[in-house]
Amino acid sequence: MKNEFAKKLKELRTEKGLTQKQLAQAANVLERTVSHWENGSRECDFDTLLKLSEIFNVSCDYLLGKSDY
Numbered sequence: 131m132k133n134e135f136a137k138k139l140k141e142l143r144t145e146k147g148l149t150q151k152q153l154a155q156a157a158n159v160l161e162r163t164v165s166h167w168e169n170g171s172r173e174c175d176f177d178t179l180l181k182l183s184e185i186f187n188v189s190c191d192y193l194l195g196k197s198d199y
Contacts, residue, residue: 134195136170142186142193143168157181 143153154161166172183190191197
């Protein structure tokens with residue numbers, strides 16, 4: 131079962147019209163890393179979480195499923 135981070139990340143990525151490859155480039159990670167995040171097999175580190183929150187213009191709490199905003 132996917133965790134909240136995985137669900138939110140995929141939802142935000144698809145809403146923004148980004149491929150996994152494009153998100154990987156923006157976050158400075160490998161494409162397979164984004165895939166691992168989205169299938170819930172890995173989580174990102176804090177610095178990358180901050181970068182993702184900036185890319186999607188949302189809070190870290192939102193990405194982690196701790197807030198609806």
